[in-house]
Amino acid sequence: MNLSFTPEQTAFRHEVRAWMAAHVPADPLPSFDTAEGFAAHREWERTLSQGNFGMVTWPKAYGGRALDLVQWLIFEEEYYRAGAPGRVNQNGIFLLGPTLMEFGTVEQKARFLPAMAAGDEIWAQAWSEPQAGSDLAAVAATAVLDGDDYVLNGHKIWSSRAVFADWAFVLVRTEAGSQRHKGLSLLLMDLKTPGVLVRPIPQINGEAGFAEIFLENARVPAANRLGDEGQGWHVCMATAGFERGLMLRSPARYQQAARRLAALYVRHRDEVDPALGRDVAQAWMDAEAYALSIYSTACRLSAGGSIGAEASCNKIFWSEMDIALHQTALAVLGPRAELLANGPDAGDVGDWLGGYLFSLAGPIYAGSNEIQRNIVAERLLGLPRG
């Protein structure tokens, strides 16, 4: 056990830091749930890619640098430290990308991964349906093989960023009359395909962060099936594992937030409940605990280990930490907490409020925390399924 960084790791950190200092936009980009913001974030993805920072853990052949997970964490630390924009392509690079590398054909990898890393194609996830949320196996959208194409019909919903995205990975039932986890397949679908109608759904903040997708005889080439026919559930579960794994929620995000919270508290310390100092310290501890745990897992994975139900612990922990951290910030802001960040007298309120609203989605998406606790209890602790 040695928690110091090697000279190579430190050199890489300096390289990222210097690049970010030179390239991160001075002002925050508009929200990527708006047309203007989406375009700006896509441009940022291209900038990243030009710096060869699109997805540093990927093989060089697909636009990556073949770095290990510890280097990935270092990259993320410098990314958040620099205040760089959110990754509009997160569903692609963090979820679909690793899944493609595991299940994709040579042709699929060559076709999709470089464009993904370059920010040229932004991906949305299209799994949920009105009657298939927590119960994903209730998926009803169908895909019937007709010649070299699947013909898709159905109704997908809660698809983040699909309003402006280029492609979607869609879970459909390819075996007619099949039940539950069987007979499903995962298809890669161009959102401009005729028969695909995307309708924005405003989120709690009024922005079109979600969409529903209506499929009416939309044709997707059979060559765009990811994995074997009927193996869709298996492929999706691997993706969900990546989602709960090390990618989606970097520790650096919370360490950065905890530091901003401490700074906010210090500025207002004399006006607020002294007990809020305990909450601020707790936020620091939680962010550090999360970082240490993720580093520990990264080292284990790099040494050939695997991640299982512990990933569900991660999901529960970061989502609850995120809410608590933002609640503390709102308590520090007191009567100014209700102000939107762009108001004339908003002062240093920042976007804690927006962050708080977003944090409320944490225990819901990527598998609700109720589902995650079931997984921890059943798979990690071995309690009976009942």
Add this chain to the structure above:
Amino acid sequence: MNLSFTPEQTAFRHEVRAWMAAHVPADPLPSFDTAEGFAAHREWERTLSQGNFGMVTWPKAYGGRALDLVQWLIFEEEYYRAGAPGRVNQNGIFLLGPTLMEFGTVEQKARFLPAMAAGDEIWAQAWSEPQAGSDLAAVAATAVLDGDDYVLNGHKIWSSRAVFADWAFVLVRTEAGSQRHKGLSLLLMDLKTPGVLVRPIPQINGEAGFAEIFLENARVPAANRLGDEGQGWHVCMATAGFERGLMLRSPARYQQAARRLAALYVRHRDEVDPALGRDVAQAWMDAEAYALSIYSTACRLSAGGSIGAEASCNKIFWSEMDIALHQTALAVLGPRAELLANGPDAGDVGDWLGGYLFSLAGPIYAGSNEIQRNIVAERLLGLPRG
């Protein structure tokens, strides 16, 4: 709405206060889970009864004063304020007493209630069995009618204070082969009956606060059946309602504890985390909220209302408040929290530790909090049983 007390209520308060000042033992009695302590507490029950304070809400005919629930709360406030001993007969006066008044025959009431109020007969509850805890309807102990007696066989467990008590109210299956809630009856049994073997079970603190009761052809007169044969479940549920209602956990207990906690905190304020002040204030708020809620319910009941699933809210609230309050006290005590109260250098540690251990039983007994939350969700909120 008028939250001030009437002159009559205030006069009664003064009467109780004066009597308590004159009669409450100067030193705490030994634990009633020891033989010596049990005897001392029985003596205290007799003293109370001589002061006509055995159970002030009961009809005069049974040793009470026919006072209303608000007066009962006033009595309890003065009782805790005076630091009077715990009620060793609580299972009798708070649980069985009201049940007897609702379901008992004239003869049963006359036979049992005055002796209960006088402290002459101390009662234990004998419902649970090794395989029937949360699932009380799984009771297997049998009672077979033989002439004028029931003949009892079975194994009861977790019977508080049964080691030293005189009588027990026992839930048994009187209909052979009956299932679940049907065919049960509640019997009043002298613990000195031949065939009744009481074995103490040490509690977490080492004291014999629990017992198991082995029944081997123990004969109980049929006249001691409370309620109709086969109505045992119905009678028990009424008792459980009393248990969760206004009797078992007086608000005064927590108001007194919150005040003691505040005093402890004030003595040690300079040495401890300032955030503990928030926890101390929270304890005060919780105790007050509980008191106000109970007063509100008492007024409603006095006006002819009834108490239903809200009683489960009470159970959840007081049990969680009790743990939090004691945890705060232990945090204030810091490194001295592990000391037993009677140690030479214990100083002002008091019995917060013992209170903490006892508080951990709160979410378990009188129906676990998991069961109570089910009740709140299903009966108060109307969620489906599943």
Add this chain to the structure above:
Amino acid sequence: MDFAFSDEQQAFAEVVRNLLRAECTAAHLRRLIDSGAARDGDRWRQVLDLGLTGLMVPDAKGGLGLDETDFVLIAQACGHAALPEPLVEQTGVVLPLLAAIDHPRACAWLDRTLTGEVTVALSHPSNPFVADADTAAALLLVHDGALHLVESPVVELIAQPGIDPFRRLSHVIWTPSTHTLVADSRTAAPLLATALERGAIFAAAQSIGLAERSVELAVDYAKERIQFGKPIGVNQAVKHLLATAQVKIEFARPVVFAAAAERAADNALSRARASHAKLAAAEAASLAARTAIQVHGAMGYSWEVDVHFLLKRALALSGVWGDESFHRARVRAHAISAADIDHSFAWTALKEVAADAA
């Protein structure tokens, strides 16, 4: 000791509830947002027609001469409906304050607000911004502790966008003068102190309403939404989340009612109680709204489900009329300042009876 509302109090509240059930549905709220208007004029007229504006104004000044306990259930109903119009602050805070100012201009404006012809907005030192100033005909403003009454045309308002689409906040720029003065600082201080207590108690009452509504919406959804072949409400996890929120509500509600009943006593306990009410109700509203979002799943995070109106109002109310830090400090001071003497509910009551008798 009587902890019950009178039949009359309950009937009053029921009238308001019935009106809001009909006129303040989520569909109404959405229409109001789309219209961009500050108020639904029709609804506000119907609310005014109930004749409640002067509920806490003395008889002698043309009001109903009632008190906080007569209004608390109505404020709770307004919270339940997330009413956009400023009934609670007008009736519960501004009009009684105007009525307490012994100045001819205050009397004149009181008469106009009593008819519902206009509203008057209050800039209270506890609140950094003024709510509903843009629709008010006049403003009560504080300068060096003194109260001034200023007509709207002579102030400049800088809008402050906030999270609640129905709360219109402003920063007010104005110039005090002897003409605008209606109460000097010595006279104003106790009036402003009372306004704070009332503001806090009625914000708490609204929060209880918001919390109750959140649980109702979640329960309705949990009964209907089918996953894994069953309504999600059969799951213990869902049941226990909602039961926990309900317990919070059950032990906040009586505190709010008691705070209303004790307000007039205007002593250390009544102030600690108001703070306790504000804290407990805000916590209940926040937990209930978050729980409702969680139970709704992704739906709960969408604009289409109504819970977000409740969440946003709860957020806004938690910081006004004293934020968490302010109220926790008041409660802590009370809880520990005299830890060795009787200072809880019943015991304090006793002391006061004793003091009265002496």
Add this chain to the structure above:
Amino acid sequence: MDFAFSDEQQAFAEVVRNLLRAECTAAHLRRLIDSGAARDGDRWRQVLDLGLTGLMVPDAKGGLGLDETDFVLIAQACGHAALPEPLVEQTGVVLPLLAAIDHPRACAWLDRTLTGEVTVALSHPSNPFVADADTAAALLLVHDGALHLVESPVVELIAQPGIDPFRRLSHVIWTPSTHTLVADSRTAAPLLATALERGAIFAAAQSIGLAERSVELAVDYAKERIQFGKPIGVNQAVKHLLATAQVKIEFARPVVFAAAAERAADNALSRARASHAKLAAAEAASLAARTAIQVHGAMGYSWEVDVHFLLKRALALSGVWGDESFHRARVRAHAISAADIDHSFAWTALKEVAADAA
């Protein structure tokens, strides 16, 4: 950056685990209580025979010359077994302290403790009472900041009964003299400071073991106990209670390991980390023990079920080597003292690399 234990470290810990699995079962604990003895002499002899006592004593002084990361898994194993004998404090705190005192009497006593012939108890200023003084042959005591080494026959011990039946606490009455002095206050201060860090980290490691054992016992029971015709572990309420406890453990464990690895750096971050480890592990142990009691129902509140041994040890450990207030203050100071500069895990590491390079 390598967050893994070496094969050797894991093998060491496994040897201890195997011994304790065989020799420190709940049945052994109950026998020890019944015997009234302080230690199980057989077990203590076997533990000593493992040759671990000098693990953190330098080679030159007859030890193994290893560090905190080599002992932290062993301390965790001792917590898991609720071991009554003082292996953790002897090996993790007292012997390295003795080894660091440059005084012939300290050397002589170090030699005797290394063989396991005797134990030496430490009265540290952080702890109001001395653990295991009654079985120690000598005591390290502090007077005016200076360290004294005193043989047991010349001190008077006043027993202080505590909640953990296996922790024997004493108040020590003694007289310092020039003969007893082994380190003056200036020399002693850093040694005592290091002892505190080690005490806190290894108490945290034990707490992790206690927490893990609590969850294991509860899971075993929840799989076996039938109510309503099914094991109680099928209920979501039970599952979620245990999952919540497990999450606490998962995010306390790496903090404890990191605190061990960083201890030698002896800087602001390493001290904040030790405090974090102590707080997080104590919270995990407390929550896990309470959860285990809750899952066991009435059984959990009885002496017959083993959980109470874990609960009581957790209670005792939470207050020693710095209580909650002490450790929260250290973390808070670190978290806010330089809120605008880099002071977290990875960033601090970077600064140090930069400083080394400069």
